[in-house]
Each structure stands twice: as structure tokens, then as C-alpha cells.
Amino acid sequence: MDGEGEREIEDEAIVAAVLAGETEAFRLLVERYRMYLYHVALSVVRNPKDAEDVTQEAFLKIYSALPGYRQQGFKTWITRIATNQAIDQARKLRRRREEPDDPAFLGAEVMDDSLPPQEERLLDRERRELLHRRINELPENYRDVVLAYYFHEKSYQEIADMQNVQMKTVESKLYRARQWIRRHWKEEEFR
Known part of the structure; x- marks a missing residue:
């Protein structure tokens, strides 16, 4: 099995552990995907500090949305959440620049x-x-x-x-x- 497939199986196991009450297991997902999601956010908001904020908020949303996760590809799922969070942040920043x-x-x-x-x-x-x-x-x-x-x-x-x-x-x-x-x-x- 390739590395990506093994990682997907590990991700699913970690998600199952978090949902079973082992909330500390979520830290493994954060460590594994923090830089990846940061770069996803940075590609949208184009500011390192804003990308850090988006990444943190994305992980909060991911954690709270885990019960609704349907094993449709964890990395794809979290990428979508982070991208949506970054787009929302970019809109807020754009509005803020337009308003006094x-x-x-x-x-x-x-x-x-x-x-x-x-x-x-x-x-x-x-x-x-x-x-x-x-x-x-x-x-x-x-x-x-x-x-x-x-x-x-x-x-x-x-x-x-x-x-x-x-x-x-x-x-x-x-x-x-x-x-x-x-x-x-x-x-x-x-x-």
C-alpha cells in the first residue's frame, strides 16, 4: 500500500479515536496537517498572520464538525473546510478595508x-x-x-x-x- 493510502487509514483511525472520546488524539491530526492547512490558507488570504488565524479557526471547525465526517477522504474534507474558512476571512478583510x-x-x-x-x-x-x-x-x-x-x-x-x-x-x-x-x-x- 502506498504512503498516502496508509496515511488515510491512520487518519480514519485517529478520527475514530477522537469520536470515541480520546480528544487528545486530535493533536496528532493537528501536528500532521498544520503546515499543509497553513499553506492552503496562505494561498487564499496571502498574509502569514491571517493564514495562521485561518488555520487555527479551521482546526476548531474541523474538531466541532468531526461527528458529521462521513469517511469521504479526510484530507479532502479538511482542505475544503480550511479553504472555506480562508475565503470567509478574505471577504471579511476586504470588507474591512472598504469600510472606515x-x-x-x-x-x-x-x-x-x-x-x-x-x-x-x-x-x-x-x-x-x-x-x-x-x-x-x-x-x-x-x-x-x-x-x-x-x-x-x-x-x-x-x-x-x-x-x-x-x-x-x-x-x-x-x-x-x-x-x-x-x-x-x-x-x-x-x-
């Missing part, structure tokens, strides 16, 4: 209308870059919920489902993230 950013996020003030459009766009881009850098400084457990809630526009319930936690946990993480931001970020950086 919400300066109210995290207490930033509205830009001064007296600036010429070029300077306004430059300042806006600098603020966005600063915001992305600062978000990457957040502790990882806060960063995930901040990105999901504020940037991916997920509801508390959607985030709870993706992370396999209670909705109260998501509320708590967002509250703590806001507290962390207030302690570590200077408001004047975003003006």
Missing part, C-alpha cells in the same frame, strides 16, 4: 477632519499597524478572544463554541483583556 475603521475600538479618538486626505490615510495606516503590533503583545489567551470578538466579529457564543468553553469564560477573558489593555497601553499612542 471604527476608531472607537479600545478608546481611540476620532481623527481630526481638518487634515488633508493623504495625511489622514497615513495616520490611519500607522494607527492600524500600531494596533496590530500591540495586539500581538497581548497574552495569547486574551489575544484569541480579542481577535475573534473585535476583528472577526464573532459573538460570545461563537467564541465559546470555537474554544470549547462556557460563554461566561469568554466574557471573563474579554473583561480581563480590557483590563490588561488599560494597564499596558497608553491611550495617547492611538490619538
Whole structure:
């Protein structure tokens, strides 16, 4: 039997183990397909950070969709999920670029209308870059919920489902993230 066929049989066995309650077995699938799905996502979103986010979200969707998996080729199935996730992400990013950013996020003030459009766009881009850098400084457990809630526009319930936690946990993480931001970020950086 060729390597691909053996891998398919192994994948099916791992899926069966996860569905039988051995949730830790899912880690094997993540390790096996993480880079593959990352490259699938990168080919759609064309940004390494966005591709990482898409890959993580794809694995969350794969995990939650496993009970509906019908042994129709695991690699094909997860590729379809990751591709759809990447397409959704690309659409959200495109819409976000077309819409004006919400300066109210995290207490930033509205830009001064007296600036010429070029300077306004430059300042806006600098603020966005600063915001992305600062978000990457957040502790990882806060960063995930901040990105999901504020940037991916997920509801508390959607985030709870993706992370396999209670909705109260998501509320708590967002509250703590806001507290962390207030302690570590200077408001004047975003003006």
C-alpha cells in the first residue's frame, strides 16, 4: 500500500479515536496537517498572520464538525473546510478595508477632519499597524478572544463554541483583556 493510502487509514483511525472520546488524539491530526492547512490558507488570504488565524479557526471547525465526517477522504474534507474558512476571512478583510475603521475600538479618538486626505490615510495606516503590533503583545489567551470578538466579529457564543468553553469564560477573558489593555497601553499612542 502506498504512503498516502496508509496515511488515510491512520487518519480514519485517529478520527475514530477522537469520536470515541480520546480528544487528545486530535493533536496528532493537528501536528500532521498544520503546515499543509497553513499553506492552503496562505494561498487564499496571502498574509502569514491571517493564514495562521485561518488555520487555527479551521482546526476548531474541523474538531466541532468531526461527528458529521462521513469517511469521504479526510484530507479532502479538511482542505475544503480550511479553504472555506480562508475565503470567509478574505471577504471579511476586504470588507474591512472598504469600510472606515471604527476608531472607537479600545478608546481611540476620532481623527481630526481638518487634515488633508493623504495625511489622514497615513495616520490611519500607522494607527492600524500600531494596533496590530500591540495586539500581538497581548497574552495569547486574551489575544484569541480579542481577535475573534473585535476583528472577526464573532459573538460570545461563537467564541465559546470555537474554544470549547462556557460563554461566561469568554466574557471573563474579554473583561480581563480590557483590563490588561488599560494597564499596558497608553491611550495617547492611538490619538
